[in-house]
Amino acid sequence: MYLTRDEERILDGEQGPSKKKAMELLVALGDIYKAERLISIASAQVSGASFKTIGEAGIKWLEGMSMDARATVPAMVNPLGLDMKRWRSMGISPEFHSRQERIIAAYEAMGLLPVYSCTPYLTAHKPRSGQHIAWAESSATVFANSVIGARTNREGGPSALAAAIIGKTAEYGLHLDENRVPRVQIKLEHVPEELTPIAGYLTGKIAGNRIPMVTGFRMTKDQHKSFGAAVAATGAVSMYAFEAKGGADKHGDQSYEETVEIGVSDLNRCADELKGGEEFDLVAIGCPHCSTDELREMAGRLKGKKPRGNADVWFCTSREAYAACPEAVSVLRGFGQVLCDTCMVVAPIEELYRSTATNSGKAMMYLPSLGRQKASFRTTDELLEAISR
Ligand code: F3S
Numbered sequence: 001m002y003l004t005r006d007e008e009r010i011l012d013g014e015q016g017p018s019k020k021k022a023m024e025l026l027v028a029l030g031d032i033y034k035a036e037r038l039i040s041i042a043s044a045q046v047s048g049a050s051f052k053t054i055g056e057a058g059i060k061w062l063e064g065m066s067m068d069a070r071a072t073v074p075a076m077v078n079p080l081g082l083d084m085k086r087w088r089s090m091g092i093s094p095e096f097h098s099r100q101e102r103i104i105a106a107y108e109a110m111g112l113l114p115v116y117s118c119t120p121y122l123t124a125h126k127p128r129s130g131q132h133i134a135w136a137e138s139s140a141t142v143f144a145n146s147v148i149g150a151r152t153n154r155e156g157g158p159s160a161l162a163a164a165i166i167g168k169t170a171e172y173g174l175h176l177d178e179n180r181v182p183r184v185q186i187k188l189e190h191v192p193e194e195l196t197p198i199a200g201y202l203t204g205k206i207a208g209n210r211i212p213m214v215t216g217f218r219m220t221k222d223q224h225k226s227f228g229a230a231v232a233a234t235g236a237v238s239m240y241a242f243e244a245k246g247g248a249d250k251h252g253d254q255s256y257e258e259t260v261e262i263g264v265s266d267l268n269r270c271a272d273e274l275k276g277g278e279e280f281d282l283v284a285i286g287c288p289h290c291s292t293d294e295l296r297e298m299a300g301r302l303k304g305k306k307p308r309g310n311a312d313v314w315f316c317t318s319r320e321a322y323a324a325c326p327e328a329v330s331v332l333r334g335f336g337q338v339l340c341d342t343c344m345v346v347a348p349i350e351e352l353y354r355s356t357a358t359n360s361g362k363a364m365m366y367l368p369s370l371g372r373q374k375a376s377f378r379t380t381d382e383l384l385e386a387i388s389r
Contacts, residue, residue, distance in 0.1 A: 001030040002037045018069030022162035029159055030170030039132050039171045043074045044164035045120055047136035048157025050081035050346035051099040059099060062106035069110055075164035076115040076125055077107050078137045079346050083339040091352045116341040117318035119289045121148060132175055134163030139229035139288045139362060145239035147224045151175045154238040174239055182213035182241045185259040189216040194379035195267045196223045197361030200230030202270055206260050209236040215243055222291055229288050230361025274364050276376030280357040283383050284344035286316030287360035292325045298384060299328035305388040307335045313387050316343045335387050345370055359383055
């Protein structure tokens with residue numbers, strides 16, 4: 001891969017050992033994927049922020065990097081293992097909290113923004129169409145590529161941090177036009193809104209590592225959020241194309257390797273298969289993090305009702321969305337906890353609960369493995385009915 005003189009100097013260690021390490025990582029990736037050069041990025045989003053997912057080894061690596069490395073572009077962080085303010089009421093142990101604090105301190109020492117969310121694109125940190133970025137969270141990369149038209153590969157935590165430090169990434173994969181072409185058509189017609197995550201769940205399974213072109217299904221921004229998260233969880237793909245004004249890249253006439261129709265009966269069958277048991281000790285909503293619209297809509301439906309059932313309830317959102325709608329948050333808090341900075345997958349949920357009901361296609365993929373949960377899919381309506389009367 002071609003390096004400029006300045007990039008070579010960083011690689012030679014002239015700007016310190018952490019920058020050298022970051023550059024080595026980018027160059028290694030560039031060589032593996034046959035990139036020709038590094039390109040500047042507008043922002044980075046770094047995963048690997050929960051003590052549960054990175055452990056002691058991860059803390060040591062971050063602390064080592066934080067000795068002399070600093071982010072050179074705006075960089076956000078994925079959710080932590082706890083809500084920084086309400087970790088005690090979540091049931092998080094002081095030991096977990098103290099380790100989590102070290103991770104936060106390392107990221108903040110490196111100048112990363114204290115934005116611990118998987119939905120930075122809903123806030124001031126939204127990239128622009130055509131911008132190159134280096135984001136790690138799979139649900140955020142798929143939204144950025146597909147809905148915004150920005151360009152990012154699904155980075156790993158270390159490579160996203162390296163990109164944040166250098167301000168560049170290797171030019172390969174979804175940064176290049178030729179790799180942003182859909183190869184499979186998914187016809188989705190008459191999808192009931194509440195089964196959007198299931199539509200994404202099935203689309204990802206069919207697409208595998210091919211970019212799908214989704215036809216016949218117009219989605220709102222929030223539907224794209226839950227659809228894309230599920231696509232990226234069940235498939236190995238960080239982008240889909242769709243027919244809509246202002247959508248992803250233009251694709252023109254083209255033939256697909258395969259066309260697959262997903263009908264309402266397929267969606268209902270899949271939702272039934274994911275239904276799981278009738279009993280759960282946690283209801284978890286907000287994967288990806290709830291938007292302000294979603295918080296307000298749920299609060300509107302719950303206002304005037306009383307809480308019901310024995311299950312704990314988590315509404316997971318970003319700290320920015322939480323601050324933007326205090327009235328909705330106050331209604332939702334009558335039914336459970338409104339948590340920021342964290343989520344049901346990266347929090348140590350396995351130490352707190354055994355069975356979880358969720359409206360998220362992505363969480364249905366990860367709760368059984370990462371959270372050791374018996375997971376049950378329910379629509380948002382069903383969850384709100386289960387927790388209110
Ligand atoms: Fe976000 Fe956690 Fe889901 S990071 S996409 S809420 S698994």
